[in-house]
Amino acid sequence: MKPAAPAAPEPRNFFQDVHEVVRLVPSGRVTTYGAIAHYLGARHGARTVGYAMMAAHTADQYVPAHRVLNRLGHLTGRLHYATPFAMQEALEAEGIRVEEDRVLDFSKLFWDPSVELA
DNA sequence: GCATTGACTTGGG
DNA sequence: GCCCAAGCCAATG
Numbered sequence A: 001m002k003p004a005a006p007a008a009p010e011p012r013n014f015f016q017d018v019h020e021v022v023r024l025v026p027s028g029r030v031t032t033y034g035a036i037a038h039y040l041g042a043r044h045g046a047r048t049v050g051y052a053m054m055a056a057h058t059a060d061q062y063v064p065a066h067r068v069l070n071r072l073g074h075l076t077g078r079l080h081y082a083t084p085f086a087m088q089e090a091l092e093a094e095g096i097r098v099e100e101d102r103v104l105d106f107s108k109l110f111w112d113p114s115v116e117l118a
Numbered sequence B: 001g002c003a004t005t006g007a008c009t010t011g012g013g
Numbered sequence C: 001g002c003c004c005a006a007g008c009c010a011a012t013g
Helices: A013-023 A033-039 A047-054 A076-080 A085-094
Strands: none
Touching: A013 A033, A013 A047, A033 A047, A047 A076, A076 A085
């Protein structure tokens, strides 16, 4: 019989893996695409992680993508939200200070899954 | 099957 | 600290 339902627009397990790691990010903390990629093996490349985040918009469960930033702590994905302020407000709602589209004390708030989940 | 694009990262100027 | 170029993987046309 058929191995799977090709009609299902769901991507590979890799997307679910990325979404799961993002959900594990505690409130008030942030992580980066590179950290997630490294936790998953770093073979897929940070770009693929970012691509998975774009799919997070269509994920079954909610994914706190606002806690995922680039290595500089910039809110790179804010333009992908319904409103460009949604991501910043979501971060500030968790006690994270955001200034000029970048997270303050990013080094302190940085949450590395390859270390915290070790 | 090749070329383009994308929520990235690193290195050099 | 910021900008440009190269490398990387996956999806789309």
